Amino acid sequence: MAILRRAAVVTALVAAGALAVTGCAQSSGTPAATSGASTAPTASAELPAPFDGDPVTVALVRQSGAGDYFEAWGAGAEAQASFANIDLQVTDARNDNAKHASDLEQAIAAKPDAIIVDHGQTDTIQPLVTKAVEAGIPVVIYDLALTDSEGVIVTAQSDKSMAEGVLEQLIADVGEGAKVGYVSATGFAPLDRRAEVWDQVVADNGLDVVFSTGEVSDSTASDNVPLVDAALKQNPDVEAIFAPYDEITKGTVLAVQQNNLQDKVKVYGIDISNADLEVMNAEGSPWVATSATDPAAVGAAVVRTLALSLAGELDETEVLFPAITITQEFLAENEVTNVTELRAAEPSLELSDVVVADWLPAVSG
């Protein structure tokens, strides 16, 4: 039994190690899972078929459910599901793509009334989505790039609306023909979609792009500092910088401050988190505007999309959730310092007019 005893010690050690690692990864800030300020919405009509009988079983197959954003997303989805008499069976692959594939495969084998796939790798998920569609199971995907989305309802955050809103603010602030910089990377679907909007806005407003740089890495924020720093040293007369991803935005803000240009250069970002709000609210921060969605509201909206589709009330096969532009001034006026306060100050984040019906109001908390 010496073998066993030693093996048991090993398992304990390994488990302790794994715990230590996950312990370190604990996310900062409070999870933005509840929208306490809102009053509970009520339906003004009875639930239609198939929601008027036994609970409708829906498998929610997630690539990851960890972290502020994903926890809030899941909480929103579950809140909306229980409102609509949906029994949501959630699996979380914890970023293990093999598990994600197995989860989806087993969800298909269990023949639920519908499947929602949240994120995932194209090569891993595509064949299984095709299999689900062939098995006659309705499929809704969120933020997942498929090569063949025949018969699938596609949902995503609207990168277009995110970029457009922020860039509108940029033009309003610095005007046409201004000297601007661009910090982003290529090869990432959301960044590529934001880049399209940027190119269009540059062309439409005759902006003078004096530099384009940026990268995405394991430590995106700090790795972009030297790149933007060099660009600023060469072009200190730049008026505004578009950095359409919050990690890149943070690096850009640091570089601007390093060069003591925060009074002359305005930075425009995309995305929101408690940490981002702290940077925007800091004394003399050059980050003047960003784009935000409420993950809980988005999770709920994905479930609504599915519910409308099952009830036969959804006409489109692609649903994009719009974003709200948040300015530094707005944050200061409303004394917003975290995401929960932001949700209270900007109720339109709740997406209460997106994919709703009289029997299906937005419920995300």
Added chain:
Amino acid sequence: MSARNRISASKTSERVAAVVVKWGFVAVTVALILFFVITEPSFRTPENFFGMLKFIAPTAIAGLGVMLAMTVGGIDLSVGASAGFAVSIAAWTMVIGNQVGGVAVSVVLVCGLLIGALNAFLIVVARIPDLLATLTTMFVIVGLKLIIVDGKSISSQMTLSNGTTAPGRFTADFLWLDRGSIGPVPVPVIILVVITVLLWFLLERTRWGRALFAVGANPEAARLAGIRVQWYRTIAYMGCGLLASVAGLLLAARIGQGDVSAGNSLLLDAVAVALVGVSVLGIGRPNAWGTALGAVLIAVMVTGFTMLGLPYYAQDFGKGIVLLIALLFSFTFSRRRTVVTAGSTTSAS
């Protein structure tokens, strides 16, 4: 109470304990399966049955590897890393090297053997304790993998550093390893059954297997009995490396790209399954069928819990309980019996 009575009473309780130890785990598994079959209509479909076995196959195969290392009294902490290495190497060979699936499989299996040989070298020749040696190997091959693939997940159509598009892709015959099936039986399940039967035969029915267990029980006695101890330990670790790379092949075919994070979650489950396997049939030593059964129990539990609507985080708790029960069977309940039967194992304390 007379001494005679006391002895007969303890004999009866021993007999009961022996039955519980031998069949308790199987009974729990069967009861759990029956419970889910009755309560969950979608559990009792053949698709779900094979789906569960397919889902657990990589874990079970890696667990069989750990089991093999345990037969010689060792442990292998590098199985997860070896499987992850296999995923990236398979992707690299096909997507960047533009080779067919068969070549990728061969390259991966050779890499698995080499990793096992490295472990064996560190343990047998360099005499580093197995725990530390395989931990080191784990770090080395995770790092080596990231260096080989530039820290990136390799997928077809990816842009290479010179700006061109990768020439190859995951071939259909390779993907068949996980996504294919023969009749209603998925290929990974067939691979798992074949490996389990092979290992059972080798360990329980050949002189070779007895030698492995002898080495694990008491290397010194084995040496005096004329067994080439170092040779058998080397074989066990190389076998473990090979099995870990087979698990990696299945993962690669399942994911369909060279996911750099693949295999990370495999180690704990594989070690747990091998440990559960020791106690499953009351055999009290590492064995192939026990390991496979332990894996099946975990698959049943994870699937059933999900269908019951229990949150995914309840699964780890469930796995922990299973492992705890298994260890109780191995150490606590079977102590008396183990002392009796472990006449040959001088290291029973």
